[in-house]
Amino acid sequence: MSxxxxxxxxGAGTRFAGPQHKLLAVMDGHSVVSRALESLLGASLDAVAVVTGAVDVSEVLAATGGDIAVIDNDRWESGIASSVRCAASWAARQGHDAIVVGLADQPFVTAASWQAVADCAAPIAVGTYGARRRNPVRLAREVWPLLPYGGDDGGRTVMRRFPEIVVPVACEGxxxxxxxxxxxxxxx
Known part of the structure; x- marks a missing residue:
């Protein structure tokens, strides 16, 4: 299984009123997006991709030296669901069986959390921190056709409709x- x-x-990151996009903002010497990407790369999954749109993160991606696919979402303004759809379409073309999706503005999710969610064989696995469901989320190929095309609900719509296929995964970080x-x- 790949x-x-x-x-x-x-996303545009419109609530961030800093001098640059929030993903490029620096925390402890590293950009927010590079910290999130470093954790994802540390999980050693079969492939890594970044869905881009409003902001150019190409310098950050190039600096990692990793083999990272860039998926351009020209519909990013329609909400996070379009980015998840782009990711699922890319993964289908690449022959992957599942995607584990996380957010570039969550720099404290650990590589172990990415890996724990990826290791769950459920159709949908969701990272949990205490009792709160958050990212990353694993979406198996069988649920990709159920994903919405627009809006800010990504996989939550599917999780609400089919709670019986969702498995929580305790995460650190x-x-x-x-x-x-x-x-x-x-x-x-």
Whole structure:
């Protein structure tokens, strides 16, 4: 079974009122997106991809030296669901059986968490931190046709419709995301 890790980095980050896009903001000497990507790469999945859109993260991707596929989402403004759809379409073309999806603005999700979610064989596996469901989320090929095409609900719509196929996976680290300059200050 082939599993790809996908980092969603296509959004505009409009709540972040800093001098640059939130994904390029620096925390402890590294950009938010590079910290998230480093964790994903550390999980040693079969392939890694980044869905891009509003911001150019090509310099960050090139600096990793890793083999990273770039998936351009020209519909990024329609919401996160379009990015998840792009990831599933790419994975289908590449012959993967599942994708594990996470957010580029969550720099504290660990490689072990990515790997734990990837190792779950359920149609949908969702990372949990305490009792809270967050990212990453594993989506098996069988659920890709059920994913919405637009909006900000990604895989949540499918999880609500089919709770019997969702398995929670306890994760270490933190699902805190960087949405505002205040978040950046708080977590730096």
């Amino acid at each position: 599993t790809a890790g996908v980092l969603l980095a296509a 933190s699902p805190n995301d960087i949405d505002t300059v205040e978040d950046l200050r708080r977590w730096s």
